[in-house]
Amino acid sequence: MRSNFLSATALKPPFSTAVVWITGASSGIGEAVALALARRGARLILSARRVDELQRVATLTGLPAADLLILPLDMTDVDSLPAHVETVRQRFGRIDYVFQNAGITQRSNVVDTDLAVYTRLMAVNFFGVVALTKAVLPVMLAQGSGQFVVTSSVAGKLGTKQRSGYCASKHALHGFFDALRAETYDAGLRVTLVCPGYIRTPISLHALGPDGQVHGKMDTNQASGMDPDTFARQLLSAVAQEKEEVYIGGAETYGIYLKRFLPGILSRILRKREGA
Template identity: 50%
Template sequence: MPNPLSALKKKTASSDPEAFRDKVVWITGASSGIGEALAVALAGRGARVVLSARRQEELQRVAARCKQEGANDRDILVLPLDVTDTDFLPEATSAVLEHFHHIDLLINNAGLSQRSLCKDTDISVYRKLLDVDVLGQIALTKAVLPYMLDRGTGHIAVTASVAGKIGAPLRTGYCAAKHAVMGFFDALRAEVEDDGVKVSTIVPGFIRTSIARNALIADGATFDDEDANIEGGMDVDECAQVILAGLAKGSREIPVGKGREMAALWVKRLSPELVFRLTKQLG
């Protein structure tokens, strides 16, 4: 059976440092975590980056980091937005096109996680998870896609999750959302790939970010605590390098992580029952 961790090392080693030079890359969820790490790494590779998230002050901080990596003011566009404000997304897309004239790569990276049992979780929490993690990604993709199809070229990526392949306790809403994301973008790829538009699903495992602290609990408040699996996960900058290597190659699916959860992606293909038993232990 192929070793997923070896595959990740090969992807990192094969990354083309010039692959993103002068490319216009729009990143949502760019104010922290994987989105921030991708933005900084892309700036260092000569990309022209659009930074989007809800927190403008944090976006300005990330923009400053991008400039430290060599980006000029004209290479960075700070565009605050909430992906659940779907009425604004066409306007936001027009603003990006007015500034940079085209979009080469859209990275749908905004997202929320969850830490609560189904029996305790208010239905409003499920709605919020689906609005942010699924419908927001779909709405922005639909706003950008026509321009890529008109040009006959473009690349759309989404940050899914191992939770989009495997169900885990305390994450029923998050897993539902990430499974939906995987299904939507796999289906979209089948529709548009022959028209020149690539679609990549990014499948992170445990990455050292604030995703657990920001996760929703049963009443919609934030978890605001550490998660041992997240704290022991892959460094976020290493994660960004693996993702960029996959995107540069046009990989349809990009697994990224270093723990047992990555092996579970392979094990589930051979023995779903074994994975079902193991995931119970996570609770």
């Protein structure tokens, strides 16, 4: 049975008046998605750790105070997440979409990487995402509708040099959310996994090195990647169509198809490719 919310959206522009929670909203993909949704009339909850940057993005949205909530949070503080969900529910009464964009990457070979780096990557990229999902899930089940939009990566479908922990955390998201989709589809919930390629964001600047230090460099592929606003438009189109999985980027996304149909060729390409 179609949910009341998803049925209603057929009668008005996608996302109009929908309550949308965006994590990682202070920059990059999260910021671009927030601005695109604001233009479509959504009501937004903006979350990240940096309050000043959230306030900057909030101003750029142009939304009235009634349609906007700045909600700082740390994805690794999983015990605090249920209280944040209640704050959102009290403010807006429902949660229609959760766009999960918070994440960090790495630049280090396995042999050199401290275990603490892997722990940090999994805490932010996987366990934090799972914890927020579990906190939001009862709200969506009670209202009989809702959609989780989860930012994975091309690296969530294949493994590349110096990204071992990042790849592992993104691969894990696919297993978890494919299972969640199967469990909750008949209850009216939807799950969209998005695998970006190279998008022009600062994610490589904040990548973790072998001992957890910040990489501090903009990768060439990242700097020449897809514009975040273009990415956001394509993503929202896929979400409105309730696509289960979407690949957005340039030629690097073809690696996903090579992995599926010609894995040996992809393996040879990745072995010869330089790391960071």
